[in-house]
Amino acid sequence: MDMPELPEVETVKKTLEKKLVGLTITGVEIFMPKIIRDPAPDKFAMEVTGNKISRLGRRGKYLLIHLTGEKVLIIHLRMTGRLVYSEPVDPLPRHTHVVFRLSNDRELRFIDMRQFGRVQLSTVRYLGQVKGLKDLGPEPLGEEFSRDFLRRELKRKRVRIKSLLLDQTFLAGLGNIYADEALHRARINPKRMACTLTPREIANLYRSIVEVLQEGIENRGTSIRDYVDGDGRTGSYQALLRAYNREGQKCLYCGTPIARLKVGGRSSYFCPACQKE
DNA sequence: AATCATCCCTGACCGC
DNA sequence: TGCGGTCAGGGATGAT
Known part of the structure; x- marks a missing residue:
């Protein structure tokens, strides 16, 4: 249940760019057409084939x-x-939906048990019009994200802070794990209405968001069940989580058992003592 | 415009 | 052992 969030996608990016940059895609095999969002699978394969990989980037959770x-x-x-970057002789895992063949006789495999992931081809020119990508909020580790931004935006948001942190049009890249970690670190209850946070809480939240994402990246992401990087290796941040997935375990700040509740249909782990409503 | 509900999908888990 | 039901959850979509 660990969905790739910003630190995981950043880790995939870092591991893959070492292997992929400079290689040419010599062919594409599509086993599950619906994974290809645009253009149609045949056209997608044709347009991708023959092109060299020049660089990798990330925007929010998009690679x-x-x-x-x-x-x-x-x-x-x-x-x-x-x-995952693989040797063709490695057995093809179950749920492999797309394979990109590479000019060094290796391949890049897109594998997805739940078939929710998507692959799409666009151009630099049209990136600003791509659905999902175009409405993303600022990068939390970029310059546009600041304490002032948070203060300004939270003031006018009539929604629970946990739901807002998960809203990619507000801020790009946080998912359930890092949202819970940031709120716990900032001692803010997930159900609090965004517009009621005090300047002090906002400052804490800002710092906490940046910290948990940086630590996540430094530890190569969180692997609870599914996540692996471009080399097929797990991350290690799961051992450092303080709230997420720790229901019933002691809060590392005060010893109170971590509790879980639903906020906006998503489970939220928090400390009832440190994060009072 | 902002906010909320539903759906997609499989495997793990639970109770009987 | 097996079976059916429930849950997990990001983001697109449609409803309010």
Whole structure:
């Protein structure tokens, strides 16, 4: 149940760029057509084939693989998606939906048990019009995200803070794990209405968001069940989580058992003592 | 415009 | 052992 969030996608990006940049995609095999969002699978395979991988990028939870000809592969792993660089002789895992053949006789595999992930081809020119990508909020580790931004935006949001942190049009890249970790670290109850946070709480939340994402990246992501990087390796941040997935275990700040409740249909782990309503 | 509900999908888990 | 039901959850979509 660990969905790739910003730190996991960043780790996939870092591991894959070492292997992929400079290689040419010599062919595409599509086993599950619905995974290809646009254009139609046949056209997708044709347009991708023959192009060299120039660089990798990331925007929120989207991984971008830039190709020659100003083309860009846009990949979202959603919940259980994996993108793994492999040898063709390695047995093809179950739920492998798309395979990109590479000019060094290796391949890049898109694997996704729940079939929620999507792959799409666009161009640099049209990136600003791609659904999902175009409405993303600022990058939490970028310059546009600041304490002032948070203060300004929270003031006018009539929604629970946990739901807002998960809203990708508000801020790009947080998912359930890092949202819960940030709120716990900032000692803010997930059900609090965004507009009621005090300046002090907002400052704490800002710092907490940046910290948990940086620590997540430093530890190569969180692997609870499914997540692996581009080399097929698990991350290690799961051992450092303080709230997420720790129901019943002691809060590391005060010893109170971590509790779980639903906020906006999503489970939220929190400390009832440190994060009072 | 903002907010909420539903759906997609499989495997793990639970109770009987 | 097996079976059916429930849950997990990001984001697109439609409803309010």
